[in-house]
Amino acid sequence: MPTAKPMSAEVELEVPFHDVDALQIAWHGHYYKYFEAARTKLLRKLDYDVEQMAASGYSWPIIETHCKYVQPLRYGQAIRVWATVREYENRLKIRYRVEDAATREKHATGETVQVAVDLQTNEMCFVSPQALRERLGGG
Amino acid sequence: MPTAKPMSAEVELEVPFHDVDALQIAWHGHYYKYFEAARTKLLRKLDYDVEQMAASGYSWPIIETHCKYVQPLRYGQAIRVWATVREYENRLKIRYRVEDAATREKHATGETVQVAVDLQTNEMCFVSPQALRERLGGG
Amino acid sequence: MPTAKPMSAEVELEVPFHDVDALQIAWHGHYYKYFEAARTKLLRKLDYDVEQMAASGYSWPIIETHCKYVQPLRYGQAIRVWATVREYENRLKIRYRVEDAATREKHATGETVQVAVDLQTNEMCFVSPQALRERLGGG
Amino acid sequence: MPTAKPMSAEVELEVPFHDVDALQIAWHGHYYKYFEAARTKLLRKLDYDVEQMAASGYSWPIIETHCKYVQPLRYGQAIRVWATVREYENRLKIRYRVEDAATREKHATGETVQVAVDLQTNEMCFVSPQALRERLGGG
Numbered sequence: 001m002p003t004a005k006p007m008s009a010e011v012e013l014e015v016p017f018h019d020v021d022a023l024q025i026a027w028h029g030h031y032y033k034y035f036e037a038a039r040t041k042l043l044r045k046l047d048y049d050v051e052q053m054a055a056s057g058y059s060w061p062i063i064e065t066h067c068k069y070v071q072p073l074r075y076g077q078a079i080r081v082w083a084t085v086r087e088y089e090n091r092l093k094i095r096y097r098v099e100d101a102a103t104r105e106k107h108a109t110g111e112t113v114q115v116a117v118d119l120q121t122n123e124m125c126f127v128s129p130q131a132l133r134e135r136l137g138g139g
Numbered sequence: 140m141p142t143a144k145p146m147s148a149e150v151e152l153e154v155p156f157h158d159v160d161a162l163q164i165a166w167h168g169h170y171y172k173y174f175e176a177a178r179t180k181l182l183r184k185l186d187y188d189v190e191q192m193a194a195s196g197y198s199w200p201i202i203e204t205h206c207k208y209v210q211p212l213r214y215g216q217a218i219r220v221w222a223t224v225r226e227y228e229n230r231l232k233i234r235y236r237v238e239d240a241a242t243r244e245k246h247a248t249g250e251t252v253q254v255a256v257d258l259q260t261n262e263m264c265f266v267s268p269q270a271l272r273e274r275l276g277g278g
Numbered sequence: 279m280p281t282a283k284p285m286s287a288e289v290e291l292e293v294p295f296h297d298v299d300a301l302q303i304a305w306h307g308h309y310y311k312y313f314e315a316a317r318t319k320l321l322r323k324l325d326y327d328v329e330q331m332a333a334s335g336y337s338w339p340i341i342e343t344h345c346k347y348v349q350p351l352r353y354g355q356a357i358r359v360w361a362t363v364r365e366y367e368n369r370l371k372i373r374y375r376v377e378d379a380a381t382r383e384k385h386a387t388g389e390t391v392q393v394a395v396d397l398q399t400n401e402m403c404f405v406s407p408q409a410l411r412e413r414l415g416g417g
Numbered sequence: 418m419p420t421a422k423p424m425s426a427e428v429e430l431e432v433p434f435h436d437v438d439a440l441q442i443a444w445h446g447h448y449y450k451y452f453e454a455a456r457t458k459l460l461r462k463l464d465y466d467v468e469q470m471a472a473s474g475y476s477w478p479i480i481e482t483h484c485k486y487v488q489p490l491r492y493g494q495a496i497r498v499w500a501t502v503r504e505y506e507n508r509l510k511i512r513y514r515v516e517d518a519a520t521r522e523k524h525a526t527g528e529t530v531q532v533a534v535d536l537q538t539n540e541m542c543f544v545s546p547q548a549l550r551e552r553l554g555g556g
Contacts (some may be wrong), residue, residue, distance in 0.1 A: 007280055015320065017165050017328065022467070023553045024160045028479040028529075029453075032446035035294055036239060040295065050295065050353065055487070062445040075161060075328065104206060112445075156467065157450055161328070167340040167390075168314075171307035172435055179434065189300070189434065189492065192430065201306040205344045214467065251306075296444050300437045300492060307435060353439060 007136060008084035009042035009136035012101055015077045019057060032065060034109055035096045038083035044095065046135045056131035059115040067096075067110035079101060088128055088136045089117045146275060147223035148181035151240055154216045164211035171204060174235045174249055177222035181233065185274045195270035199231060199253040205237055206235075206249035217241060227275045230254045284364035287320035288397060290379055293355045303350035310343060313374045313388055316361035324413045334409035338370060338392040345374075345388035356380060363385045365372065366406055369393045424553060425501035426459035427492045429518055430493045442489035446474075449482060452513045454471035454529055455500035459511065461550045475547035477509060477531040495519060505545055505553045 011033055043049045053060055053081040053116035073079060078101035091113055098108040116125040116132070152173055160166040182188045192199055212218065217240035226232035230252055237247040254272070255264040291312055299305040303328045351357060356379035365371035368413055369391055378388040394403040394410070430451055438444040460466045470477055490496060497517035504510035508530055515525040532547070533542040 016311065016314060018160065018168060020161045020316055021157065022161065022163050023478070024161050025478065027157050028482055029446055029449035032449070036294060036296055036446075059440060061440070061442065061486070061489065063486050064484065065445055065486075067481065069478070069480050072478065090380065116553075124444060155450065155453060157453055162339070164339065167343055168307055168310035171310070172433065175307075175433060175435055198299070198301060199351065200303065200347070203345065204306055204347075206342065207344075208339070208341050210337065245410050266346060296438065296446060298439045299435065300439065302439050305435050347527050 003050050009045050010082045011037045012080050020075045031067050034081050038081040044084040058116040062114050064113040069108050073109045147204050149221045150176045150183050159214045170206050173220045179223040195253040203252035208247050210246045226267040241268050287323050288360045289315045293351050299351045309345050312359045316359040319363040336394040340392050342391040347386050349385045423457050427499045428454045429497050432490050437492045448484050455498040459500040476534040479531050481530035486498045486525050488524045
C-alpha cells in the first residue's frame with residue numbers, strides 16, 4: 001500500500017485591526033479563522049472543499065480544535081499559516097503552524113480534527129470515505 | 140383601518156472582552172450583533188423569527204444597516220438594546236437604541252432594513268407579505 | 279487653494295466560510311470587516327494608520343457606519359473592495375464599494391465617518407487636524 | 418496546607434443567528450467566545466478579572482485552547498457553559514462544559530491555559546503569583 005502523499009498548503013494573511021483585543025494582541029479565538037483560511041486552501045488543492053464534500057455524499061464537521069500560542073500576534077503583522085494533513089484514514093486531522101511571514105519565527109501551532117458524516121443516514125463514519133482516501137493517495 | 144400596534148423589544152447584554160478593540164472600546168462592527176439580539180427578540184414576539192419566515196414562504200435578507208456611535212462602549216459595560224418597528228408595509232425597518240443599562244444614557248442608535256424575498260420565485264417583494272402585515276395589526 | 283487629491287485604495291478578498299450564515303450568504307455585519315481592510319490600505323497610503331494617528335496626537339473613532347446590500351455575497355466569492363475619501367475637512371468620511379472581482383458587478387456600497395479626538399484633552403475636534411489635512415492636499 | 422476550594426461558575430447563553438454557519442450549526446471557533454463568557458464569570462467570582470489582574474501587576478495571556486465538539490449547537494439553542502479551575506499553581510487551567518440548558522446533554526468540553534506575565538519585566542512566570550494563589554485558597 002502506498003503511503004499518503006505529503007500534503008500541505010499555506011496562506012499569507014495580515015492580522016486585521018478588528019482581531020486585536022484590549023491587550024494589543026490578536027484574540028485567541030481568531031486563530032481558528034486563520035487556520036480555516038489555510039485549511040480551505042489545502043482542501044481545494046485536494047479538490048475537496050465544501051461543495052465537493054457535499055457532492056461526495058458527506059459533510060465533515062469539526063470535532064476537535066486545539067491551539068498553542070507561542071508568541072502573540074500584533075496588529076498589521078504579516079503571517080504565514082501552514083496546514084498539513086496528518087491523518088486521513090479514519091478522520092481528517094490537519095496540523096497548523098503560524099509563523100511571521102518575514103522572520104519565519106513560530107507564533108502558534110494547532111490542530112483540527114474532522115469526521116465524515118453520511119448526508120443520507122446522518123451517521124458518523126468510522127472509516128474515511130473513498131472520496132477522501134483516493135484524493136490522498138491511500139486508495 | 141386600525142393603525143399598527145407599536146411594537147418593540149429589548150435585551151440586556153454585557154460587552155464581552157472579545158468585542159473590545161485595541162483602543163479599549165467595542166469595535167464598531169460588533170454593534171450589529173447587539174442589534175440582532177434585540178431584533179431576534181422582537182421578531183419572536185411577533186412569532187416571526189427565521190423559522191416562521193421560512194414557513195410563510197419568505198426569507199427576509201437585510202438590505203441596509205446604519206449605526207451612529209454616540210458614546211463608546213467599554214469592556215464589561217451592561218447595556219440595554221431596544222428594537223422598534225418603524226415601517227412594515229413595504230419593507231421591515233427596525234430602529235435601535237443602545238443605552239447604558241444603569242444610567243440609561245444613549246450610546247448608539249441604528250437601523251436595519253429587510254425585504255421579503257419569495258422563496259419560490261426568488262423575487263423581492265415590493266409589498267410586505269400578509270404573513271408580516273397581519274402580525275403587525277395592519278391587516 | 280488646491281483641491282484635495284482624489285484618494286482611494288482597493289483590496290481583494292475572498293468570502294471565508296466563517297462569514298457565511300445559515301441562509302448561505304455573508305452575514306451583514308461582516309461587511310464592516312471588508313470595509314476596514316480597504317480603509318486600512320487607504321490610510322496606509324496616506325501614511326496615517328493607527329500608529330501615525332496616535333503619533334499625531336489623535337485617535338479617530340468611527341462615529342457612523344452605513345451599508346447598502348445590493349446583491350448577496352456567497353462563500354468563496356472573490357470580491358474587490360474600494361475605499362475612497364469623500365470628506366476630510368471636519369471629519370473623515372470614506373465611501374466603499376464592494377464588487378465581484380471577476381464581473382465587477384456591484385454587491386454593496388457603504389460609508390464610515392470618523393472624527394479626530396485629541397488624545398490629551400479627550401475632546402472631539404470640529405475641524406480635522408493638520409496632520410490629516412496636509413496628507414490630503416488641502417493644506 | 419489547605420487544598421484549593423473547588424471553584425466554578427456557569428452562564429446561560431443562547432446561540433445567536435450570527436454564530437451559525439452554512440451547515441446550520443454554530444461555527445467551531447465561536448465556542449471560545451462561550452468559554453470566555455463563563456471564564457469571565459469565574460474570574461469575577463475570584464475578584465480577578467482583567468482589571469484586578471493588571472492591578473496585581475500581571476496580565477494572563479492564553480497560551481493554549483482546546484475544544485471537543487460532541488454534538489452540534491443549533492440556532493436559538495439555550496446552552497449552559499460551566500467553567501472550572503483545574504490547575505492554578507503554575508498556570509491557570511480552566512475546564513469547560515457546554516450543555517443544553519434544558520436537557521443538560523453534553524455538547525462540548527474544552528480547556529484554556531493561561532500564564533502570568535509580569536507587566537514590569539514582561540517575563541512569563543513559572544509559578545503563579547500570590548495574587549491568584551491566595552484567591553484560590555492555596556496560600
